[in-house]
Amino acid sequence: MGRQLHLISFEIHSPINHTVLSWAAPGDDRLEALSDLKKWQKLARTLERGMFDGLFFADTPGVFDRYRESHEDAVKYGVCWPSHDPVVLLSALAASTEHLGLAATMSTTSFKPWTIVRQLSTVDYLSGGRVGWNIVTGHLRGEHRAIGYKDVMEHDRRYDAADEFMQVCYALWDSIGEGAILADRATGIYADPDKVRFVDYHGEFFDCETVGPVLPSPQRRPVLFQAGTSGRGLRFGIEHGDVVFAIQPNLPGMMRYMGQLAEASAQMGVKAPGVVFGVQPILGGTEEEAQRNLRDLIERMPLEGCLARLSGTMGVNFEGIDLDKPMREQATNASQGLMKAFTSVLGDRPFTLREVALKWGLSVGMPQVVGTPEQVADELERIWRETGCHGFNMTPNIMPKSVEDFVDEVVPILQKKGIYRTEYEGTTFRENLGLDPFD
Numbered sequence: 536m537g538r539q540l541h542l543i544s545f546e547i548h549s550p551i552n553h554t555v556l557s558w559a560a561p562g563d564d565r566l567e568a569l570s571d572l573k574k575w576q577k578l579a580r581t582l583e584r585g586m587f588d589g590l591f592f593a594d595t596p597g598v599f600d601r602y603r604e605s606h607e608d609a610v611k612y613g614v615c616w617p618s619h620d621p622v623v624l625l626s627a628l629a630a631s632t633e634h635l636g637l638a639a640t641m642s643t644t645s646f647k648p649w650t651i652v653r654q655l656s657t658v659d660y661l662s663g664g665r666v667g668w669n670i671v672t673g674h675l676r677g678e679h680r681a682i683g684y685k686d687v688m689e690h691d692r693r694y695d696a697a698d699e700f701m702q703v704c705y706a707l708w709d710s711i712g713e714g715a716i717l718a719d720r721a722t723g724i725y726a727d728p729d730k731v732r733f734v735d736y737h738g739e740f741f742d743c744e745t746v747g748p749v750l751p752s753p754q755r756r757p758v759l760f761q762a763g764t765s766g767r768g769l770r771f772g773i774e775h776g777d778v779v780f781a782i783q784p785n786l787p788g789m790m791r792y793m794g795q796l797a798e799a800s801a802q803m804g805v806k807a808p809g810v811v812f813g814v815q816p817i818l819g820g821t822e823e824e825a826q827r828n829l830r831d832l833i834e835r836m837p838l839e840g841c842l843a844r845l846s847g848t849m850g851v852n853f854e855g856i857d858l859d860k861p862m863r864e865q866a867t868n869a870s871q872g873l874m875k876a877f878t879s880v881l882g883d884r885p886f887t888l889r890e891v892a893l894k895w896g897l898s899v900g901m902p903q904v905v906g907t908p909e910q911v912a913d914e915l916e917r918i919w920r921e922t923g924c925h926g927f928n929m930t931p932n933i934m935p936k937s938v939e940d941f942v943d944e945v946v947p948i949l950q951k952k953g954i955y956r957t958e959y960e961g962t963t964f965r966e967n968l969g970l971d972p973f974d
């Protein structure tokens with residue numbers, strides 16, 4: 536079998552995935568899903584029917600509060616607010632599926648290493664090794680303020696703290712050694728204490744004195760995803776990510792990113808992790824219908840909602856800036872990588888602020904792949920072949936139709952092309968993602 540394409544569904548536990556006001560579209564059921572676990576379980580089973588590697592939750596742990604220095608636009612339009620906890624959903628989804636990987640975004644600002652290891656590894660163990668963690672450092676001021684900080688921690692220092700965070704996590708994951716669990720009913724001995732290493736970590740940011748809280752799952756620990764694209768973020772991703780996730784506005788941006796990743800990995804003397812690019816398929820029975828569906832999404836979006844989201848991610852208040860001038864790179868402690876990607880010239884001219892705001896409102900900058908199922912399948916294949924990426928993290932728009940249509944109409948075409956699985960190869964998320972086993 537040749538190289539295979541990997542697909543992940545990119546969701547948010549809020550009134551929308553990534554498209555501002557998609558909750559108001561006729562037929563969208565996300566508002567109902569907020570209070571109905573069964574809708575999420577059905578969605579997970581649909582993804583499993585479509586042989587997806589996983590369902591991946593992004594998160595906005597706080598509220599977008601940069602635009603006009605207020606949370607009001609985010610609240611008014613339901614832009615990732617309310618922001619329900621994705622981790623709580625994982626165990627319900629694990630119970631209703633057998634193969635699907637389940638990943639959640641958790642920030643190294645909001646949690647302690649022990650809390651994340653305990654929460655995620657519990658579901659990982661219970662699900663037979665199907666959990667992933669998207670490690671983010673927490674770039675949102677709203678998140679920092681919600682937990683009692685005045686402002687966002689300085690960008691590179693957040694990554695220094697996150698490096699230390701990971702050292703504690705690895706120590707906790709490695710604490711329970713091979714053969715430690717005896718569970719001998721006759722002798723009453725549960726575990727051999729000599730094989731359970733005590734973690735005694737004291738660093739600049741974290742202290743931890745304990746033993747591993749959860750038994751290792753068949754994949755040992757959750758699959759690690761990372762999405763920083765600044766220089767510092769890229770190095771962090773290469774060091775810790777099993778898979779890195781990237782948003783680039785177009786093919787030239789994706790190609791440039793692949794080059795940067797290869798170069799940085801070579802400098803660090805390690806193999807580059809697999810890349811999944813964020814994309815947003817927009818389907819229609821004909822090309823015209825697909826374009827109309829895209830226009831409907833755009834026309835529904837209030838510009839203030841888009842700017843609320845863009846200002847939040849970029850850490851800059853875009854109030855009062857000329858929308859029709861090129862968006863200029865600005866110093867930020869939020870996402871430096873995304874700021875750079877969308878202020879670089881990657882075509883014939885720079886993007887205006889209005890264009891970037893609309894891209895953010897639609898899909899936080901993930902490019903649209905628009906057309907009939909055949910056209911969408913062909914374009915995904917082209918990007919996958921030209922970039923050499925591992926696969927795609929795909930944000931749906933109208934729920935659950937967008938996912939159901941993709942599974943029913945695009946997946947069979949990818950399978951026919953021989954580039955997409957017809958059955959799951961493994962039992963763990965790690966195996967299905969096609970990652971190297973731990974040595």
Ligand SMILES: Cc1cc2nc3c(=O)[nH]c(=O)nc-3n(C[C@H](O)[C@H](O)[C@H](O)COP(=O)(O)O)c2cc1C
Nearest residue numbers: 593594671672674762763764765768782870871872
């Ligand atoms: C593709 C992508 C997805 C991200 N998803 C989230 C998310 O769901 N929640 C979050 O708090 N941060 C998210 N981030 C933010 C990053 O993890 C990171 O904190 C931020 O981009 C700053 O890193 P950078 O300057 O290295 O790009 C995402 C970033 C990218 C590029």
